[in-house]
Amino acid sequence: MMMASDIRPEPTPKARERLLDVKGLTIEIETRNGPATIVDGIDLHVDKGETLGIVGESGCGKSLTMLSMMRLLPNKIRVTKGEANFGGRDLQKMSNADLRKVRGGEVGFIFQDPMTSLNPVMRIGQQLAEPLIYHRGMTKAEARKRAGELLKLVGIPGAEDRLDAYPHELSGGMRQRVMIAIGLACNPQLLIADEPTTALDVTIQAQIVDLVKELRDKLGMSVVWITHDLALIAGLVDRINVLYAGTVVEDAPVDALFDNPSHPYTQGLLASIPKLTDERSTRLSSIGGTPPEPGRRPKGCPFAPRCPLAEQVCHERVPSLEGVGQAGAHRVACFVAQRKLEAA
Amino acid sequence: MSVVPMTNNTVEIEPPVSLWRDAWHRLRRNRLAVFGLAVVVILAFTAVFGPYLTPYDFLSQDLNSRNMAPSLTHFFGTDDLGRDVFSRVIYGTRTAFLVAIVVTFIAVLIGVTLGALAGFFGGWLDRIVMWLTDMTMSIPNLLLVVVINASLKTPIASWMESRYLATLNPFYRETIWVDFLLVFGSMALISWPPYARLVRAQVLSIRSRPYITAAQALGLTNRIILMRYVVPNALGPLIVAVSAGLGTAMVLESAFSFLGVGVNPPTPSWGNMISDGLRVWQHYPHLLAAPAAVLGLASVAFSFLGDGLNDALNPRGAK
Numbered sequence: 001m002m003m004a005s006d007i008r009p010e011p012t013p014k015a016r017e018r019l020l021d022v023k024g025l026t027i028e029i030e031t032r033n034g035p036a037t038i039v040d041g042i043d044l045h046v047d048k049g050e051t052l053g054i055v056g057e058s059g060c061g062k063s064l065t066m067l068s069m070m071r072l073l074p075n076k077i078r079v080t081k082g083e084a085n086f087g088g089r090d091l092q093k094m095s096n097a098d099l100r101k102v103r104g105g106e107v108g109f110i111f112q113d114p115m116t117s118l119n120p121v122m123r124i125g126q127q128l129a130e131p132l133i134y135h136r137g138m139t140k141a142e143a144r145k146r147a148g149e150l151l152k153l154v155g156i157p158g159a160e161d162r163l164d165a166y167p168h169e170l171s172g173g174m175r176q177r178v179m180i181a182i183g184l185a186c187n188p189q190l191l192i193a194d195e196p197t198t199a200l201d202v203t204i205q206a207q208i209v210d211l212v213k214e215l216r217d218k219l220g221m222s223v224v225w226i227t228h229d230l231a232l233i234a235g236l237v238d239r240i241n242v243l244y245a246g247t248v249v250e251d252a253p254v255d256a257l258f259d260n261p262s263h264p265y266t267q268g269l270l271a272s273i274p275k276l277t278d279e280r281s282t283r284l285s286s287i288g289g290t291p292p293e294p295g296r297r298p299k300g301c302p303f304a305p306r307c308p309l310a311e312q313v314c315h316e317r318v319p320s321l322e323g324v325g326q327a328g329a330h331r332v333a334c335f336v337a338q339r340k341l342e343a344a
Numbered sequence: 345m346s347v348v349p350m351t352n353n354t355v356e357i358e359p360p361v362s363l364w365r366d367a368w369h370r371l372r373r374n375r376l377a378v379f380g381l382a383v384v385v386i387l388a389f390t391a392v393f394g395p396y397l398t399p400y401d402f403l404s405q406d407l408n409s410r411n412m413a414p415s416l417t418h419f420f421g422t423d424d425l426g427r428d429v430f431s432r433v434i435y436g437t438r439t440a441f442l443v444a445i446v447v448t449f450i451a452v453l454i455g456v457t458l459g460a461l462a463g464f465f466g467g468w469l470d471r472i473v474m475w476l477t478d479m480t481m482s483i484p485n486l487l488l489v490v491v492i493n494a495s496l497k498t499p500i501a502s503w504m505e506s507r508y509l510a511t512l513n514p515f516y517r518e519t520i521w522v523d524f525l526l527v528f529g530s531m532a533l534i535s536w537p538p539y540a541r542l543v544r545a546q547v548l549s550i551r552s553r554p555y556i557t558a559a560q561a562l563g564l565t566n567r568i569i570l571m572r573y574v575v576p577n578a579l580g581p582l583i584v585a586v587s588a589g590l591g592t593a594m595v596l597e598s599a600f601s602f603l604g605v606g607v608n609p610p611t612p613s614w615g616n617m618i619s620d621g622l623r624v625w626q627h628y629p630h631l632l633a634a635p636a637a638v639l640g641l642a643s644v645a646f647s648f649l650g651d652g653l654n655d656a657l658n659p660r661g662a663k
Contacts, residue, residue: 072560074552103563111561117554121576130572131562182562 016047018085019190019222020069025082027061027068027246029294036295039065039246040302041082043321046190051216051223053233053254055269056243060291062226063112063194065243070103070192087189105135108183112195114175118167124151124178125163131185150181154211173204177211184215191216193225197232209236231273234258239329242266245291245302248321252330262324262332262341264307301334309336367656377652383645390434391441398431420634423620429634432612436635439601439613440642443528444593450532452586455539462540463547473544477537485534485596486603492530493605497522527606531596535589542585546578553577580657584650591646598639614639 027039039061046052054062067073069084069091084091086102094102103109111117119127128150129143138146144163151159154177167175176196183191193212197205213236216223225233230240240257242250242265250263261267268287289306292298298305304314313335321333324341332338371377390397405425414420420429462473500522508516550556551574559569600606601615609616614635621632 067557070561072557100563100565103561105563109558109561111554111558113554117558119555119559119573119577121580122572130559130564130568134562134564134568179558182558 016050018045019048019050019087020044020046020224021085022065022069023083023085025065025068025084026080027064027073028078028080030076030078031295033295035078035080036293037246037297038077038294039068040297042243042247044241044248044251046222046224048189049220049222050239051225051237053230053237053240054224054226054243055228055230055233055240057228057291060243061246062228062243065246066192066194066224066226070107070109071099072103101135104131104188105186106189108186108188108191110176110179110183110191110193110196113199114172114179114196115199117179118175120167123164123166124170128163128178128182128185131182135186146185147181150185151178153184153215154178154181156181172200173207176200176204176208180208180211180215184219187219188221190222190224193223195226195228197227197229205232209233212236230269242269245297247302247333249303249334250332251321252332256325256330260325260330262330262337263303263334264309264336265303303334311336367653371652371656374652374655376648377656380645380648380650380652383641384649387437387642387645388441391437394434394438398428398434401431414630420630423617423628423631429617429631432617433614433634433638435612436614436617437638437642439607439611440594440597440639442524443597443607444590446524447528447532447535447593447596448586448589450529451536451589452539452582453536454533455536455541456543456582458536459540459543459545460547463544463551466548470544473540477540480534481537483534485531486600486605488530488534489527489600489605492526497526500526524607527600528597531593535593539582539585539589542581543578546581547574550574550577580654583657584654587646587650587653591643591650594646595639595643 022042022044024041024043025039026037026041028035029038042061042065044052044054044065054065056062064073064077068077068079071079071091073079079092082092086107089098091099091102118124125144125147128147129138129140132138132143132146133140136143148160148163151162156162156174156177162170162174167178170178176199179196183193191212196212197208200208209232212223212225223237225237227233233240234254237254239251239253241248242257242263244265250257250261250266252260252262257266258270261270265287268285271285272287274284287306292302292305298315300313300315300317301307301310301319304310307314317335319333319335319338321331322338323329323331324337371381405427409422410425420433423429423432458473458476462470504516504522507513556569556573559573564573597606597613598615598618601613602619604616604619606615607613617635618632618639621628621635625632
């Protein structure tokens with residue numbers, strides 16, 4: 001075990017401990033035409049001290065996977081199969097009381113929209129104090145003091161004076177900092193950031209990414225950062241999982257993913273990032289078609305209908321995630337990419 | 345493992361200011377609302393302590409001093425039977441408050457319960473409640489009260505009289521409460537739909553707001569989420585609606601009494617006083633002016649108070 005003085009655990013890639021391990025999680029939504037699968041047996045894991053980026057376009061199940069893991073889904077959406085182990089305990093089977101201790105206490109959340117994710121009629125100091133009182137059994141005075149420190153930690157100027165502010169009195173960036181402070185209030189082992197910068201402008205986005213990076217290094221926690229913006233998190237994450245239609249299509253260390261994207265979908269995503277060196281007249285590149293609707297998933301690889309490299313086999317069978325390099329750390333779910341590697 | 349450096353300089357800890365205290369501060373800065381609140385408080389005080397404040401009995405007639413103009417002995421003058429108008433207005437306040445409170449209380453009770461259940465559970469329960477609401481809203485309140493007066497009141501009154509004659513129990517002799525309960529009870533039974541709709545809409549919209557998910561993600565219990573996240577966010581509009589509803593109920597009581605289907609004479613009501621005053625206003629304008637002015641004042645006061653509460657309880661909407 002690391003000592004208390006350690007600021008960040010030594011990165012020892014070989015002997016890493018699994019913090020979060022999601023296995024075969026399947027999520028269904030009830031529709032008029034019966035249940036439809038949105039997330040199909042997803043596998044993903046986060047090691048202690050690791051930062052995982054989850055990338056994919058809107059509706060691919062990124063947020064849903066994280067929310068369902070913590071059983072925060074609306075009634076019509078259900079987990080039908082699979083498990084989500086956190087620190088060796090299955091969150092899906094845990095009692096509600098135990099789960100509440102994990103939520104907020106061991107896993108912190110930051111949500112997409114800081115404008116609406118704070119209770120408008122509660123002062124931010126109180127909102128920060130709530131998990132401290134509930135999870136850490138602090139008195140109101142202690143919690144308030146700690147809340148002031150947390151605001152200072154996330155870089156809010158005049159932190160103590162801001163405790164009495166209502167959310168509407170703060171700017172979007174400031175509110176997102178407050179959200180981060182709330183997420184971090186109980187020193188969670190895992191911070192799940194669900195597109196925390198989507199609602200913010202570009203300069204603030206960078207600040208928030210830097211802030212989370214700094215806090216992660218300081219507090220030594222694991223982070224899952226959900227986004228559709230690959231470029232934004234390139235400098236933040238250790239590993240990236242590319243999601244498509246509710247399955248992981250590529251899992252790779254961040255450098256490997258950028259240097260050698262193997263799945264045609266990842267290649268398409270990377271190609272669609274505009275470059276400064278492009279000619280002005282160049283059209284932005286995009287991936288043709290749209291993702292499959294829930295309930296209308298193709299029989300084979302879910303990306304096959306949009307894939308430029310698709311072959312007969314892709315339409316017939318679902319490829320599994322296989323290692324293609326980096327000693328098995330780089331994995332891809334694509335028949336074409338896997339065959340290419342074998343040939344090489 | 346707490347990595348956050350503990351600061352040594354002591355943090356000044358103010359007592360946490362609650363939403364309500366904060367709303368009170370904002371309300372106090374709003375002059376119209378303060379005026380409204382003051383008038384409402386004075387009227388409420390008058391209603392409660394009426395019997396100790398009236399210089400004369402509201403029923404005692406003095407035929408030697410009929411239709412007198414306002415003076416120091418009779419602040420609002422006297423009416424055609426020599427009754428003190430000031431005392432009658434004070435008793436009218438009692439009537440108005442009693443009706444307003446009974447009607448609003450029953451309506452809020454029904455409305456909030458049905459609305460919250462519908463909003464929370466949705467589905468078929470929601471559909472039934474909304475169907476009931478629409479149906480109830482289609483009943484015109486004046487028509488209902490007239491129908492009840494015409495159909496139920498007489499048989500019940502005569503039944504009570506026969507009971508009195510049979511038992512000599514004084515309970516059956518008092519028929520005033522029949523006015524109140526029958527007429528205004530039925531009013532309450534058709535004035536809940538706005539509250540039900542309001543609360544349902546509130547619960548529905550709050551339930552799906554991101555801050556509720558965020559609170560769940562913090563591991564807070566449903567009770568805490570309900571008490572600190574759902575209720576305070578739903579209460580503001582309800583309080584505003586109740587304040588406005590009290591004013592409306594008072595005006596309705598006066599309107600019905602004015603038309604002769606509400607409180608029956610000799611029980612004083614602003615409405616039946618206005619009705620009596622209207623016949624002689626060219627000669628004795630004070631008989632019309634006194635109750636009309638008080639009714640107007642009360643109505644405006646509740647309206648200002650409602651608006652002020654609206655601003656005070658919605659920090660976002662306030663300027």
